[in-house]
Amino acid sequence: xxxxxxxxxxxxxxxxxxxxxxxxxxxxxxxxxxxxxxxxxxxxxxxxxxxxxxxxxxxxxxxxxxxxxxxxxxxxxxxxxxxxxxxxxxxxxxxxxxxxxxxxxxxxxxxxxxxxxxxxxxxxxxxxxxxxxxxxxxxxxxxxxxxxxxxxxxxxxxxxxxxxxxxxxxxxxxxxxxxxxxxxxxxxxxxxxxxxxxxxxxxxxxxxxxxxxxxxxxxxxxxxxxxxxxxxxxxxxxxxxxxxxxxxxxxxxxxxxxxxxxxxxxxxxxxxxxxxxxxxxxxxxxxxxxxxxxxxxxxxxxxxxxx
Amino acid sequence: xxxxxxxxxxxxxxxxxxxxxxxxxxxxxxxxxxxxxxxxxxxxxxxxxxxxxxxxxxxxxxxxxxxxxxxxxxxxxxxxxxxxxxxxxxxxxxxxxxxxxxxxxxxxxxxxxxxxxxxxxxxxxxxxxxxxxxxxxxxxxxxxxxxxxxxxxxxxxxxxxxxxxxxxxxxxxxxxxxxxxxxxxxxxxxxxxxxxxxxxxxxxxxxxxxxxxxxxxxxxxxxxxxxxxxxxxxxxxxxxxxxxxxxxxxxxxxxxxxxxxxxxxxxxxxxxx
Numbered sequence: 001x002x003x004x005x006x007x008x009x010x011x012x013x014x015x016x017x018x019x020x021x022x023x024x025x026x027x028x029x030x031x032x033x034x035x036x037x038x039x040x041x042x043x044x045x046x047x048x049x050x051x052x053x054x055x056x057x058x059x060x061x062x063x064x065x066x067x068x069x070x071x072x073x074x075x076x077x078x079x080x081x082x083x084x085x086x087x088x089x090x091x092x093x094x095x096x097x098x099x100x101x102x103x104x105x106x107x108x109x110x111x112x113x114x115x116x117x118x119x120x121x122x123x124x125x126x127x128x129x130x131x132x133x134x135x136x137x138x139x140x141x142x143x144x145x146x147x148x149x150x151x152x153x154x155x156x157x158x159x160x161x162x163x164x165x166x167x168x169x170x171x172x173x174x175x176x177x178x179x180x181x182x183x184x185x186x187x188x189x190x191x192x193x194x195x196x197x198x199x200x201x202x203x204x205x206x207x208x209x210x211x212x213x214x215x216x217x218x219x220x221x222x223x224x225x226x227x228x229x230x231x232x233x234x235x236x237x238x239x240x241x242x243x244x245x246x247x248x249x250x251x252x253x254x255x256x257x258x259x260x261x262x263x264x265x266x267x268x269x270x271x272x273x274x275x276x277x278x279x280x281x282x283x284x285x286x287x288x289x290x291x292x293x294x295x296x297x298x299x300x301x302x303x304x305x306x307x
Numbered sequence: 308x309x310x311x312x313x314x315x316x317x318x319x320x321x322x323x324x325x326x327x328x329x330x331x332x333x334x335x336x337x338x339x340x341x342x343x344x345x346x347x348x349x350x351x352x353x354x355x356x357x358x359x360x361x362x363x364x365x366x367x368x369x370x371x372x373x374x375x376x377x378x379x380x381x382x383x384x385x386x387x388x389x390x391x392x393x394x395x396x397x398x399x400x401x402x403x404x405x406x407x408x409x410x411x412x413x414x415x416x417x418x419x420x421x422x423x424x425x426x427x428x429x430x431x432x433x434x435x436x437x438x439x440x441x442x443x444x445x446x447x448x449x450x451x452x453x454x455x456x457x458x459x460x461x462x463x464x465x466x467x468x469x470x471x472x473x474x475x476x477x478x479x480x481x482x483x484x485x486x487x488x489x490x491x492x493x494x495x496x497x498x499x500x501x502x503x504x505x506x507x508x509x510x511x512x513x514x515x516x517x518x519x520x521x522x523x524x525x526x527x528x529x530x531x532x533x534x535x536x537x538x539x540x541x542x543x544x545x546x547x548x549x550x551x552x553x554x555x556x557x558x559x560x561x562x563x564x565x566x567x568x569x570x571x572x573x574x575x576x577x578x579x580x
């Protein structure tokens with residue numbers, strides 16, 4: 001901290017007052033540009049959202065926001081059928097998508113955890129789904145999911161399944177969207193797990209071999225427990241992002257058919273930026289934020305290794 | 308080439324690799340192929356796999372739409388937000404790494420957890436009042452919400468790799484705090500800065516939600532252009548996939564240069580892949 005600047009001789013060239021100020025308060029000078037901008041850009045909107053969640057306001061310049069206390073929250077939890085549907089769909093989508101990509105991602109990592117040439121090339125290809133533009137991904141999957149002409153029905157038809165209506169089917173829309181998210185993010189889990197596997201110690205495996213353990217036993221008793229911290233962090237990162245998924249769902253279904261894929265984020269978008277019911281949208285955001293923050297706190301705990 | 312064959316490196320491994328890669332490559336490959344097909348070939352069932360490629364779709368996309376303008380808009384916003392994020396974020400990341408200010412970083416991470424719309428609504432109201440909707444300024448500022456935490460978090464990792472002794476040595480030689488940062492630390496993390504800049508550029512280029520609300524006709528970015536294209540050209544798959552290819556290809560190429568750092572960027576520095 002500041003002990004550094006105190007123990008060192010004063011720099012020869014720091015003659016002006018500004019240079020002296022930087023010498024005395026390096027932390028303040030270096031961090032304040034970022035801190036101030038983050039505060040204005042990010043912290044202020046969060047407070048604004050909490051403030052507005054206690055008001056009723058339709059983004060009109062004629063009528064001012066009216067303070068209504070917790071009425072927005074009461075309305076959401078007791079009267080709003082669409083909100084309850086959105087909460088359920090958000091959780092359904094998050095659990096389904098995260099479970100699919102974590103199981104698949106870890107399984108692929110275990111399969112790939114062997115030496116082969118061209119690892120860099122493999123990684124480059126594997127990264128493409130997660131960097132590709134979400135709007136383009138959504139568009140391609142919409143085309144592939146087309147009920148009459150799409151290539152997905154052709155492919156599942158080859159193994160005797162379908163035809164399905166995919167995102168046009170009320171019951172299939174969330175699983176179909178979860179498949180897109182899984183396609184996009186499984187490589188991330190695989191790469192994280194591979195990095196985790198590379199750091200595992202060899203000794204437990206050696207002693208297990210001597211004790212005559214089967215490969216299955218070694219996986220369940222050694223590999224999985226050792227990988228647990230890595231998998232936990234990956235899982236929490238993905239669940240936080242899944243709770244907030246917007247682009248893919250909005251472009252592919254806009255919450256439809258009906259409200260069958262209207263997650264909390266999509267519903268809030270409609271309430272706030274389509275109906276301009278700002279106050280109510282802000283209270284929905286507070287609820288979503290509470291949900292995400294709860295998961296984030298667990299994540300930070302895991303990252304510090306205290307859990 | 309000369310060495311012995313390592314165990315596991317047989318035909319089976321490469322077959323396995325191809326089997327695993329195929330489903331992940333297929334949608335992007337299908338997009339690419341479809342953009343070179345005619346409308347008849349694109350609506351054929353069962354799907355056509357062999358065909359004579361045509362550039363007609365690309366020609367149409369550029370003739371019917373101001374796609375050059377959209378590309379330019381995307382570039383201005385991505386470069387603007389990335390540049391600003393670097394100027395603001397680099398000194399901050401340096402200070403966090405060198406003076407162990409993890410409290411600041413944690414606060415930024417928490418703010419990053421809020422859903423994007425909770426930033427969008429206040430800024431939308433404010434920008435409407437200031438008549439800044441549909442300006443580069445507003446777009447760059449909203450994209451900074453993503454770019455600045457990204458730069459801070461990824462760069463903290465790179466600055467932590469700079470040996471403290473080098474900074475100490477420069478300080479003893481009479482370097483001020485500022486010139487130690489500018490002349491010693493910055494050159495050492497140059498590869499990190501390039502990787503972070505590319506990551507931040509990609510994030511801004513791909514951004515949909517903020518641009519959807521803040522951009523108007525004058526500043527429309529590529530994702531919004533493609534989205535609008537979708538609503539009135541639902542069945543013109545050739546044109547749609549051509550537009551999707553135009554928007555995705557630069558990102559895919561850029562990502563190849565920084566493949567080692569993408570996982571770090573996507574998990575905000577929490578994990579290396």
